[in-house]
Amino acid sequence: MSTPSSVLTDDTRLSRADRLLLRVEALLNLASGITIFALVLLAIANVLLRKFLNAPVPGYIDWTEQFMAIFAFLGLAYVQREGGHIRMDLLVGKLRGRLLWLFEFLSVLFMLLVTTALIYGAWFHFDRSFDWNAPNFSTDSSIDIALPLWPAKLAVPVAFTLLWLRLALQLWAYGRAIRTGAERPVAVPLIEDPAEQANKEAATVAD
Template sequence: MRTTLDFIYRASGGLAAFFIFAIVALVFAQVCLNLADKIAAAVTGNGVGLTIPSYADFTGFFLAASTFLSLAYALRAGGHIRVTLLLGRLPKKAQRGFEIFVVTVALAMSAYASWYLILLVYESFEYGDRSSGMVSVPLWLPQLPVALGLIILAIALLDELIGLLRGAPASWDGKGESLLSE
């Protein structure tokens, strides 16, 4: 089970990296087209008007996908920002209880958000909602990786909660298993 869960977290992180690369490639292509248009305007006196239709919309969709798909991987790798000022002042037993409480609250919040985002994706699909850019995209397509990322985060938080309740150290404290150490 551990191997499967770690594979899911890594795959989600890999998909997030793919979407970041897609953002870079799309913006780079648009910058090259802008440069070619400026050169054409300087040479001929008229710009050609080269552009990637709705590239700003697509980069926004890719940013949302990369953000949410990276959440579980970042949690397991210790990449989330944690406020340790209070936690460091508590006794060890209270620290563990506080971590269990925080992970439980985070799990409830991510499960709640996952459920309603799944409903939103379904509603967008059912009603045929589309984006309003030059290239009209069915909205369920960019919403789907966001929902998937939240679902995987909820799974990672449940995994973390079970580990904490069994007495294992938190994955992010450097003493537990880390996705980055392999």
């Protein structure tokens, strides 16, 4: 079971765009979860094979490195949508109304600029390892079993691009909230105090 989302929805274009993007984010987040589960199974297999057959999984470290790149990045946009990233809100949590949305707008704008630079760098890093004319399309491979590294490197700019879209949508939402003075705007995670968070988590366990 999951904790109920603090993101409000309605019938506006903004909210429809939010829910459409959420479908993609949720799919990639599911892929991250499946990757973690596969990594756990791989670790179990490696331990058992090493213990009983003295034959560990070939390239275990190589596979682990590939998996880590995938599950570490694919869920970024989903967590941003749900407000799950670590943040310091001692000051922001005390603000209300347009001033709060202005601070949120500026912080998201900063993240958008940083993410734009990260997309460029991550794509350049992927492009250096990918070649249509090379074996396995890769000019870069792992040390042990020569796994092509471009799939894991491609996951990073893809994840950052989706995060960029989420941040752009949140800028739209916060800008709209600043203009209208809405107390509870849609398509953005609303700030919850510790008591509200605890109540949601308790309700999830109770269900």
